[in-house]
Amino acid sequence: MSASRSLTRSFRDGPRALLWLALVLSLGLAAYFAVKHFSPAPPKSIVMVTGSPDGAYHQFGLKYQALLKLNGITLTLQPSSGSVENLAQLNAGQADVGFVQGGLGPMATAAHSQLPDFEALEDDEQPNTPLRSLATVAHEPVWIFSRTLRLSDGLGPLKGQRVAVGVAGSGNQKVALELLSSYGVTDSHHHPLEGTTLVSEGGMAAVELLLADQIDALILVASVQSPVVQKLLASDGLRLASLHQAEGLARRLPYFETVVLKRGSVSPLLDRPNKDITLLATTTNLVIQEDLHPALAYLLLEAARQTHRAPSLLARPGEFPNPQGTDFPLAEESARYFKNGRPFLQTYLPFWMANLVQRLVLMALPVLALLLPLIRLLPWLRSWRQSRRIYRHYGELKFLEQDLLSHQLSPEERAQARESLDRIERDVLGTRFPIDFTDRVYTLRQHVELVRRNLARPGPTEP
Structure with a gap:
């Protein structure tokens, strides 16, 4: 028994x-599946493509790098020739985040081609792109400097002159050629007319050429905080064009808007500039890969807020970053960030602890x-x-x-x-x-x- x-x-x-x-x-x-598929740990390092080392994009990147380092994330900065190369690297998956000049993304291109407003399209009609905008972070005015030419009535006087239009393949060059074509300085294929010489230089190299009288004018697309722009504004003997047709050009080229550099804002003592200057301007897009970890997207948004919220000669306090006028579909994290602010846990806990708690909560849910x-x-x-x-x-x-x-x-x-x-x-x-x-x-x-x-x-x- x-x-x-x-x-x-x-x-x-x-x-x-x-x-x-x-x-x-x-x-x-x-x-395991909840953590693996719904809340994986964010990577410890990401790559940001910026621009030339003396440009505003790279200076912005340095500030982002320092802020992310405080949260245990390594941000590797990758210089480039500008927005066109940045966009190519982002599309090729060679960078996680980067700055892209307004007017280069699919939504701006569609607007320029008179396609319907993307905000009115259905989700399945949105641009087929792996990229998303986190925000616009700064104005990028078009600065047109010369020594002797009067350009207020248009860019026609640049015919037969030597004009620096930016590095070949850059966003700066794209904008410059489009403006010159609008004024008949180049033909529709951007071939110079009437002996005009287009110089493929940009940044500080183009500034040095202008100051040395080796070119007659330069067209520069850059943030007002750019060291290049600061040097131009501080140089004696240079004229900054205030185009009378700026509003019309902004209607013709929808990725442009107009901003005003107020009289005496550069130097009240020197009364520089000595009148209000109306400038065409686009915006800088902070662009990420669609699959970037959400925690890093929020961290980048917070870095953008701390970097760009201060007032400038062309922006009011807190004007940037903002979710308006992006060239790419807005990231979901951005929509929530601008509506509700930082995630609750990231507001009260260090980044690594907030992410850990969030993962533990998601692990507990199943x-x-x-x-x-x-x-x-x-x-x-x-x-x-x-x-x-x-x-x-x-x-x-x-x-x-x-x-x-x-x-x-x-x-x-x-x-x-x-x-x-x-x-x-x-x-x-x-x-x-x-x-x-x-x-x-x-x-x-x-x-x-x-x-x-x-x-x-x-x-x-x-x-």
């Missing part, structure tokens, strides 16, 4: 152990999703187990009664039978049954006592 009891116990405990093992494995797998139905089943499971325990004892009593009725028990078998009855009674007395089981427990104890009395009587074959 000890062998049969051991076998019974193994069948009883085996399914229970398998059930707990399956539950633990299910919870572990659910937590566990809770599995546990809640189990918790609701617990009362039923407990009742089922208690009923099963009672029925199992009744089964043991039935086997004992059959043994008593079928043959004469030996003294050893009678001792084992008494031990089984005692064990059943101890198990019943030592188990806390619900109140609604009281009648069944009482009946089971009566049956145990009945079998005990029958065991004490002589068997059918005894004299």
Whole structure:
């Protein structure tokens, strides 16, 4: 009987152990997939493509780099020739984030081609691009400087002159050629007319050429904070064009707007400039890969806010960053950031801790999703187990009664039978049954006592 009891116990405990093992494995797998697919850890380093080392993009990048370093993220800066190269590297997946001049993205291109407003399009009609805008972060005016030419009435006087239009393939050159074409300085294919010489130089190199009278004018697209622009504004003997047709050009080329450099804003002492200057301007887009980790997107947005929120000669305090006028579809993180601010955890916790807590919460959600139905089943499971325990004892009593009725028990078998009855009674007395089981427990104890009395009587074959 000890062998049969051991076998019974193994069948009883085996399914229970398998059930707990399956539950633990299910919870572990659910937590793993939640963390792996819905909240992976952000990478420790990302690449930002900027621009020339003496340009505003690279200076912005240096500030971003320092701010991200405080949060344990390494931002590697990758200089370039400008926005066109930046866009190419982003599209090729060679950089995670970068600055792109307004007018180069698919939404600006579509607007220039008189396509419908992208804000009115359905989701499946949006540009097919792996890139997203986090925000526009600065004005990028078109600065047209010369020494002697009067350009307020237009760029026609640049015919036959030497004009620096920016590095070949840059966004600066694209804008410069489009403006020159609008004024008939170049043809529709951007070939110079009437002896005009286009010089493919930009940045500080073009400034030095102008100051040395080796060119007659330069067209520069750059932020007012750019060291190049600051040097031009501080140089004596240079004229900054204020185009009378600026508003019309902004209507003709929709990625442009107009900004005004107020009289005396550069130097009140020198009355520089000595009149209000109306400038064409585009904006700088902060562009990321669509699959960039959301935590890093929020971190970049916060770095943008700290870098660009200060007022400038052309922007009011807090004007940038903003989600308006982007050349790429706006990232989901940006929409939430500009509506609700920083994520709650990142507001009150360090970046690494906020991300850890968020991942732990997401890991707990599938566990809770599995546990809640189990918790609701617990009362039923407990009742089922208690009923099963009672029925199992009744089964043991039935086997004992059959043994008593079928043959004469030996003294050893009678001792084992008494031990089984005692064990059943101890198990019943030592188990806390619900109140609604009281009648069944009482009946089971009566049956145990009945079998005990029958065991004490002589068997059918005894004299």
